[in-house]
Amino acid sequence: MVRSTVATREIRQELLQLLHTSSQQEHQEGKKVWRLALSDTWYKHPGSADSYNNIAQDKDYMPMHATEIEAVLQNGEAIRRSLPESFTLADLGCGDGKHTFMIMESAKLRDRISSYCPVDISDIMLNEATKTAYAARYGPAPNGCSVDRIKRNFVTELDQVVAGVSREKPTLYLLGATYSNFDRDEMLSLFRKSIRPIDYLYVSAQLLADGASVQRQYLAKGAETMVTDVVRSLGFDRTDVTFFDRYNSERREMELYFLVNRVPEELAEKYGVKQGDEIVVLYSYKPRFLDFENQISKYFDGIVFTNEKENYAGFIGQLRRLEEPTKEPSSA
Numbered sequence: 001m002v003r004s005t006v007a008t009r010e011i012r013q014e015l016l017q018l019l020h021t022s023s024q025q026e027h028q029e030g031k032k033v034w035r036l037a038l039s040d041t042w043y044k045h046p047g048s049a050d051s052y053n054n055i056a057q058d059k060d061y062m063p064m065h066a067t068e069i070e071a072v073l074q075n076g077e078a079i080r081r082s083l084p085e086s087f088t089l090a091d092l093g094c095g096d097g098k099h100t101f102m103i104m105e106s107a108k109l110r111d112r113i114s115s116y117c118p119v120d121i122s123d124i125m126l127n128e129a130t131k132t133a134y135a136a137r138y139g140p141a142p143n144g145c146s147v148d149r150i151k152r153n154f155v156t157e158l159d160q161v162v163a164g165v166s167r168e169k170p171t172l173y174l175l176g177a178t179y180s181n182f183d184r185d186e187m188l189s190l191f192r193k194s195i196r197p198i199d200y201l202y203v204s205a206q207l208l209a210d211g212a213s214v215q216r217q218y219l220a221k222g223a224e225t226m227v228t229d230v231v232r233s234l235g236f237d238r239t240d241v242t243f244f245d246r247y248n249s250e251r252r253e254m255e256l257y258f259l260v261n262r263v264p265e266e267l268a269e270k271y272g273v274k275q276g277d278e279i280v281v282l283y284s285y286k287p288r289f290l291d292f293e294n295q296i297s298k299y300f301d302g303i304v305f306t307n308e309k310e311n312y313a314g315f316i317g318q319l320r321r322l323e324e325p326t327k328e329p330s331s332a
């Protein structure tokens with residue numbers, strides 16, 4: 001079945017709102033760069049769940065997942081030691097759940113999962129992840145654990161996600177590499193506000209060790225189609241824009257963007273989009289190991305690990321305790 005890729009009115013409104021609030025930077029020649037921080041809007045497109053699952057199977061994209069698994073396998077013992085004997089697994093942006101299952105399996109953590117909460121905005125993904133969890137028999141044998149799906153936006157509704165997760169055990173919030181598609185400070189501050197001191201966070205990122213292959217994976221089949229839906233929803237014809245990719249070394253982000261050749265009237269008049277502007281529709285953080293570590297350690301304490309090739313990093317840990325206030329010297 002071919003799904004329609006035409007955006008609904010709601011998605012279009014969200015995109016225009018993003019355009020409205022997008023932080024624009026003046027380009028050298030007076031052109032603007034519109035940065036649409038899209039992650040969830042993008043996945044609301046009919047068909048994008050399928051597109052992502054196709055991309056994830058692509059030979060140029062798969063190594064990223066494989067490298068993360070390698071890093072987890074090579075650090076299995078440290079990972080196991082840093083986690084409690086039993087925990088709730090909240091799989092944020094679960095996708096089809098297969099990659100999460102590989103992570104759990106590689107770290108030999110499957111039996112420690114007391115309940116599994118796939119969290120996603122997409123029903124398709126939640127259905128797939130539920131099937132994966134049952135098939136993989138998460139949790140203690142023989143019956144496995146309960147699966148409690150949560151259809152929520154884990155950014156704008158993180159508090160509700162946290163409230164919906166079973167509170168009986170500590171929770172491992174698994175965001176993984178989806179961390180790279182958000183503003184890191186914003187995400188980490190959100191978690192700091194919302195999760196409990198007994199909970200854990202797992203985030204990961206592909207490191208910028210091999211620029212060429214990093215770039216190639218973003219040209220995996222389906223990626224261009226997926227992001228093209230976004231500019232079409234904004235009102236552009238495909239021929240109005242040209243697709244490019246680049247590494248933005250200042251922000252340490254891989255970017256997929258469109259150069260605007262022709263501007264639909266509404267976007268020119270209401271939003272001030274001009275010919276020659278650029279619209280960044282996807283970014284992904286590709287830091288150096290130290291950048292990754294320093295960023296997280298502002299908020300969290302735990303283990304930071306990498307693989308032997310040092311092209312992938314992961315973090316598991318808990319909220320950093322606030323410094324004990326220093327005592328006033330006694331006047332007695």
Ligand SMILES: C[S@@+](CC[C@H](N)C(=O)[O-])C[C@H]1O[C@@H](n2cnc3c(N)ncnc32)[C@H](O)[C@@H]1O
Nearest residue numbers: 039040043093094095099120121122125153154
């Ligand atoms: C890049 S895929 C990753 C899937 C899976 N975790 C993996 O590693 O293969 C991102 C997933 O997150 C979901 N997603 C993105 N932004 C979201 C948000 N703000 N709230 C809830 N789900 C979101 C998408 O629907 C999609 O399933």
